[in-house]
Amino acid sequence: MTIAQKELAEEITDIGGAYPAATFPADAIGSTMFDAPGSEDGTITVLLPRDNVQKAPAQAMVRIKSRGDNRNYLGVVSAGPFAQPDTMRADSAVMVAIGTRGGDYLPSFHGRIHVTLLGQELDDGTLTPPRLRPLPHSPVFQLNENETAKALKAEGDIAVGLAVGHEKLTVAIPSAAKSVLPRHTAILGTTGSGKTTTVSGLVQQAQAAGVAVVLLDVEGEYTRLNEPTTDPRMVSTLAANGKTPAGLPADSMHLLHLVGRDTTNPKHPCLRPFSLQFARLSPYVVIEMLGMNEAQSDRYLFAYDVTKTMMRRLGIFPQTKEKVGDAEADKQERIFNRLDEFERGYPRMTLSFLLDVVGKCRAAVGKGEEFTCFNKEFKTPEAERMFQELIKSKEMPGVASSWGKVNSLLRRLNRLKVFDRQHSDKGVKFLNYADLLTPGRVSVIDLSDSGMSELNNIAVADVLRGIQEAQEKAYTAFEKETRPEPPRVLIIVEEAHEFLSAERIEKTPNLFNQVARIAKRGRKRWLGLAFVTQLPQHLPRQVLGLCNNFILHKLTDPQVVSTLAKTVPGIDPGLWARLPALAPGQAVVSFGHMTRPLLTAMNPTTCQLRMVD
Ligand SMILES: Nc1ncnc2c1ncn2[C@@H]1O[C@H](COP(=O)(O)OP(=O)(O)O)[C@@H](O)[C@H]1O
Ligand SMILES: [Mg+2]
Structure with a gap:
């Protein structure tokens, strides 16, 4: 020992010995940082030792055990993990020079993540809105898959995809819950972002759950859902997920089209022309x-x-x-x-x-x-x-x-010859709305050849109201105990901006009022509406206001994103920021039953779609 070392050792002994190592739990992955002037409510910065930098990927869930006050918090990684050198600024001249001149010096470093707090965890596991923040230097733990699933509550019988940032977390919708689908859904995204694929998966799963599905197919994209997909990309994506192509179960799908107008699938086994009743x-x-x-x-x-x-x-x-x-x-x-x-x-x-x-x-x-x-x-x-x-x-x-x-x-x-026509010999009838309300029936209404967009809108309005009326009747009969409980109903309106456009809403108050009434009654009578559009900016805000659930595919227009951010609650800025760069088939999914929105890899579809470019 040199003289200097000896003197140092003596000095340490004199002042009471070495500082005891902090007793940090072995399974903690990091600890909370002190707040800085830039700190914001609801989020907290967590530092990770070098070995743990990759243990907290974006969207992963963590538990923070607040040091000293014994409160537990749950949070989700909303930014990071970022790596930072311990003793130098990452953008200092030295670090930049080493990094760019091929130097092999790697200084010690640590990780930093931003955690959005979901709530304070009570002893029985319930989450309440946090009243305080976790204190500095509190240990942070990873949640395992089971705990994560329980905390996110993204459970149900209608699986829509897998949560990004988690190992195997299925994002699903409970078809039985009155508080979810009957509170209406908007499916938004640019062309090619994956809306049609998402819708077809939703239809297939809802059918399997016994929901009566009615799809207003403005482009004739869904007329072959009864066939297995042959799209090579879809087939290989399915294979990677351990699934095989398959159409909707035999006889579950009816294809309806306006009399005298074409359908995109004239060979469908259950093809039915229908006419509209002007009255x-x-x-x-x-x-x-x-x-x-x-x-x-x-x-x-x-x-x-x-x-x-x-x-x-x-x-x-x-x-x-x-x-x-x-x-x-x-x-x-x-x-x-x-x-x-x-x-x-x-x-x-x-x-x-x-x-x-x-x-x-x-x-x-x-x-x-x-x-x-x-x-x-x-x-x-x-x-x-x-x-x-x-x-x-x-x-x-x-x-x-x-x-x-x-x-x-x-x-x-x-x-157009579509009104008031009934030819029993040719099988042409008025739409029988009660017939559409059969559990597990998928009715695709092909409006691709209507020849007049006004007619499409008239047909859509009529179908919405007809179904709502039939459902109302069925419920009355059920309440009088003369009929079994009516099925749950999901009505999907494709190209919804053509039907309800922001530009025309001032001029179409009666139409909007009708839709709003249907939406309101649908909550009581188990009737869920889903609006699909690539032009959310053309959809009136009032329509988005009717929706409680959102599937947001890629959206590139920053103005559209910022307008939506004002209308759609509960999605943090980190997720909004990702919308422009989402890959086809990725979406931010936010449903009423979920604790928070999830970035989701949507399921590929097993059914055949007719792609329109
Ligand atoms: N969930 C998905 N998984 C894998 N690929 C997908 C998925 N959704 C969409 N895609 C790819 O993106 C393409 C466009 O999807 P589509 O559903 O037609 O989008 P949109 O209806 O928004 O125009 C599909 O042909 C497919 O190749
Ligand atoms: Mg589409």
């Missing part, structure tokens, strides 16, 4: 969808009113007791009295009846033009007298050009 459409929603101006809508409502009165007076609806007997006539009278025209149209009013009346009005304001009604009910002298009397007493608005425009809008709709 079901609220006149106010029709006006909005056809984009009528005030002059046109005045005339539309006038003609609508005249048609109604004629139908009533001529006994078309409600029918007379002589024709249908007391019971039926009373029933029709009750329907007549309870009619809410913001919800639906006048029973049995066909587009053809309305066109006849519009044609007659047009002839009446035009100069001497003759018009012959198409419907035999309106061709009688009695009907003619009635009409002439009505246009006088109700003060028909004039201006031939406005009448002409209303006429041409309706004619365009009529030319």
Whole structure:
């Protein structure tokens, strides 16, 4: 021992011996740091010894045992792990020079992570919002997979993917929980980000869970879900996950398309053409969808009113007791009295009846033009007298050009030949909404060839309302114990921005109100809506406001991300920052039952999709 060493040893003994090593638990991976001026509520910085730097990957969960006050906290790694040299700044000239000149000097270093606090853990394991912060130099532990799964609560029978940053943590949705799917979902992401794949996986899993699924397929992408996928990328991704391609179970899928319009899969084993019933459409929603101006809508409502009165007076609806007997006539009278025209149209009013009346009005304001009604009910002298009397007493608005425009809008709709058609020999029927509500049935409604986007929207609105009504009825019967419990229902609206667009929402308040009502009632009646779009900026905020669940695929537009961040709660800045760089099939998944949103590798689909570019 040199003299200097000896003197040092004596000095140490004099002042009480060596400082005892901190008794840090052996299984701790790091400890909390003192707060700095930049510290923020809800997050805390944790330092890791060199050997543990890679033990806390992004999104991993940790437990912090606050030193001294014995409070436990759970948190998630929201940034890092970053490596930092112990005694020098990482960006100091020396470190930069060594790093760039190929020097092999590696100074000792440590790791640093940012942890977002999820809550304080009580003795029985429940999490409560933290009132305080963990104290400095508190030991930090890794949670194992079981503990992580329990804490994140991402459990359920509908598996959607695997959580990124965890070994084998399935992200799933409980199909039975009333507080999850019936509180509605938005699936957002740019083209090619994986939305359609996600939706098809969701459909497949929901079907297996016995949910009745209705998919409004605007592009005809889902018409082959009954077949196994043949996409080579999907097949190999499936193989890597130990799965094999498979279509939906035989007979579980029905493919519906508008009569006279094509489907993208004409060979489907259960193909059903359907027509729409004009009488079901609220006149106010029709006006909005056809984009009528005030002059046109005045005339539309006038003609609508005249048609109604004629139908009533001529006994078309409600029918007379002589024709249908007391019971039926009373029933029709009750329907007549309870009619809410913001919800639906006048029973049995066909587009053809309305066109006849519009044609007659047009002839009446035009100069001497003759018009012959198409419907035999309106061709009688009695009907003619009635009409002439009505246009006088109700003060028909004039201006031939406005009448002409209303006429041409309706004619365009009529030319599509999808309204009010029933051909029993050709199997064409109105949509039977109650039929769609069969447990484990997937009904894909192919609207890819509607020929007119307004018609698509009319069809979507009608299907939404029809299903909601049928579900309401089924629940009433169930409550009176005359029928078994109705199935859980999931309705998926693809290209939702075309149906409910931010640009038009001011002009389509009735449509939005209808959807909002369906969303609200759906919570009580187990009816979940899912809106899918690549243009979330075109979806009104009000629609996102109806949603409690989000699957966010890649979104590149920073403006869109920042707007969403204001609307969608509970997603931390670290996750928002990752959205622009997500790979196809990755998404931030945030559902009502989960403790926090999870970055998720979504499951590849086993079903065949028709890719549109
Ligand atoms: N979960 C996934 N796993 C693996 N690959 C995926 C996944 N989702 C999407 N992809 C890939 O991304 C492509 C585009 O996906 P798609 O679902 O059509 O996106 P979008 O509907 O958003 O346009 C698919 O063809 C596939 O190759
Ligand atoms: Mg798509």
